[in-house]
Amino acid sequence: MKSVARNHQFLGVNAAMEALARTRSTGEKRLGVFWHTQGSGKTLSMLWFSQKVLRRMPGAWTFVMVTDRRELDEQLHGEFVDSGAVPKGAAVHANDIANLRELLQADHRYVSRSSRSSSARRPNARPTALCRCCQTAPT
Numbered sequence: 001m002k003s004v005a006r007n008h009q010f011l012g013v014n015a016a017m018e019a020l021a022r023t024r025s026t027g028e029k030r031l032g033v034f035w036h037t038q039g040s041g042k043t044l045s046m047l048w049f050s051q052k053v054l055r056r057m058p059g060a061w062t063f064v065m066v067t068d069r070r071e072l073d074e075q076l077h078g079e080f081v082d083s084g085a086v087p088k089g090a091a092v093h094a095n096d097i098a099n100l101r102e103l104l105q106a107d108h109r110y111v112s113r114s115s116r117s118s119s120a121r122r123p124n125a126r127p128t129a130l131c132r133c134c135q136t137a138p139t
Contacts, residue, residue: 009045012036016049020057043079051085054109062104065112073114086110 005013012034023031036042050063067073073093080086086109094100094113103111 003044005044005048006041009041009048012045013049013052017052017056020053024057043076046076047079047083047085050110051083062108063110064100064104065110067112067114070114073112076112080110 016031016034020031034045036045046063046065050061053061053063065073065076067076077086077093081088081090086092090108092103092108092111094103094111100111100113
């Protein structure tokens, strides 16, 4: 089945591509992409953005998707598997920070991490749902 982007997704992905080009020209290595409201197609927007980056911009890209709950993490993984972006059965979910570092050092294009466990230790932490692109492991 094919999915077609809604107007805000099309515009958002293209704006994010322009922001990425500007960010790369300044030598930055990290980029926050864009925010969506509930039910607006965040997962597909992340998929389309990441695939467009891989097709159009040279580099060894790794996309780290941080969610605020495990269910969203599983939804992201399922959509990326269904599209063929991630191989079925690929172990790309980081259970903790050490595991995230291991996955980033390996040759994975997509890594996901639920921040729920780390938020539990930090009572003032705000949950996030974002797609971050980086070319280096976190410090």
